[in-house]
Amino acid sequence: MRPVTERVAELTGREITRLVPLGASHEWELYRAAPDTGESLFVKALPETTPDTAFSGLFDTEARGLAWLGASSSAPVPRVAGWDAHTLVMSWVEQHPPTPAAAERFGRQLAAMHLSGADTFGADRDGYIGPLPLDNTPCDTWPEFYARRRLEPYLRRAADSGALTPADVREVERVIDRIDGLTGEPEPPARVHGDLWSGNVLWQDDGAVVIDPAAHGGHREVDLAMLALFGLPHLDRVRDAYNEAAPLKDGWRSRIALHQLHPLLVHVCLFGAAYRTTTLEAARAALRG
Known part of the structure; x- marks a missing residue:
């Protein structure tokens, strides 16, 4: 070897x-x-x-x-x-402590990356999120892609593992059933990272570097929602700078929980019932909108 x-x-x-x-x-x-x-x-x-x-x-x-x-x-x-x-x-990325100025530049960098766009919702090859397979088969619309490629597969896996009960599954299925009315005004596919939690953001003096992508054409709000999931330093500065460069659609705050539901289901699949309560809370918040 x-x-x-x-x-x-x-x-x-x-x-x-x-x-x-x-x-x-x-x-x-x-x-x-x-x-x-x-x-x-x-x-x-x-x-x-x-x-x-x-x-x-x-x-x-x-x-x-x-x-x-x-x-x-x-x-x-x-x-x-x-x-x-x-x-x-x-x-090698030499990391530095995060600063407000670096956060603002990162927000602008992220906006430019998203706005460079994608041909479709999905990708020309399947991928991974962590060690789990990720189905990137393209769909015509974001609601269809998010429901069929991001929520349903990991909901099934979590249920099969026993980490979610049949009653839990029905709560998430309510989100899937209503997905067309929950995702907001249609947008074209963005060039998204797809696994943008805070641990995949490496801070620099003049911005940040992102690693470990699950890259695909998706909705730009998924990256922003995931940055909020486990806490990112100076997140408000990141979002404000992003919003100046690429204004978000009305109601984006009400869709944060919806777009956190996929990574939370992934965590249930990887780490078990420890993430069950947070996942169900996200499902209920998504339905409230």
């Missing part, structure tokens, strides 16, 4: 003089790699013994998602240095 240093060297064409373990995330390990020349690199690595079918296309999808997000003029994403089925190498 090849060591990670050898895998990174083959992907980047640079000798790796030092590899610092940074722990693990889901089934993959994280490292900071120091090459013989240039700046440090960030590495995500699956064990080479991982079957190709276990996380088929995981790093390919992530790399291409970062490139797609980065195609917009000011998208705040790291540079991808190389990847294969078991390894992803990116530029």
Whole structure:
């Protein structure tokens, strides 16, 4: 089995003089790699013994998602240095404490990324959110995509695991049944990150860099709702700057809970009934609008 240093060297064409373990995330390990020349690199690595079918296309999808997000003029994403089925190498992001000025720039960066748009609601390939598969089969409208591709699959998975009861499932199904009336005024597909919780925002002096995307064409409110889910420093500054650059439609605040429902269902699938109460509260808030 090849060591990670050898895998990174083959992907980047640079000798790796030092590899610092940074722990693990889901089934993959994280490292900071120091090459013989240039700046440090960030590495995500699956064990080479991982079957190709276990996380088929995981790093390919992530790399291409970062490139797609980065195609917009000011998208705040790291540079991808190389990847294969078991390894992803990116530029190292040196983090700084968040400031109001950085938050305002990040809001403008996020607005520009969203406004660069997408061809459809969905993507040309399926993806992952964390270790879970993500169906990106395109749909004609946002309500259909959000209900069929984001809520229903994870509701079924949560129910099958026993983390949600049949009564819980019916509460979320009420949201799905009324989805056409809950999503607000139609908008064209935005170029969204898709997993934009605060841990995927790395602060810089002049803005932020976003990592670990589940990129697809979606509704821009999903990224903003997820930033609010687990708390982002200076979130009001981010949203105010965003709203100046790309004004949000009326009623966006009333749709935050609706657009938090998908990531909460994902958390139920990953971590069990600990997220049950929060998920049901979001479903009820979404119905209240």
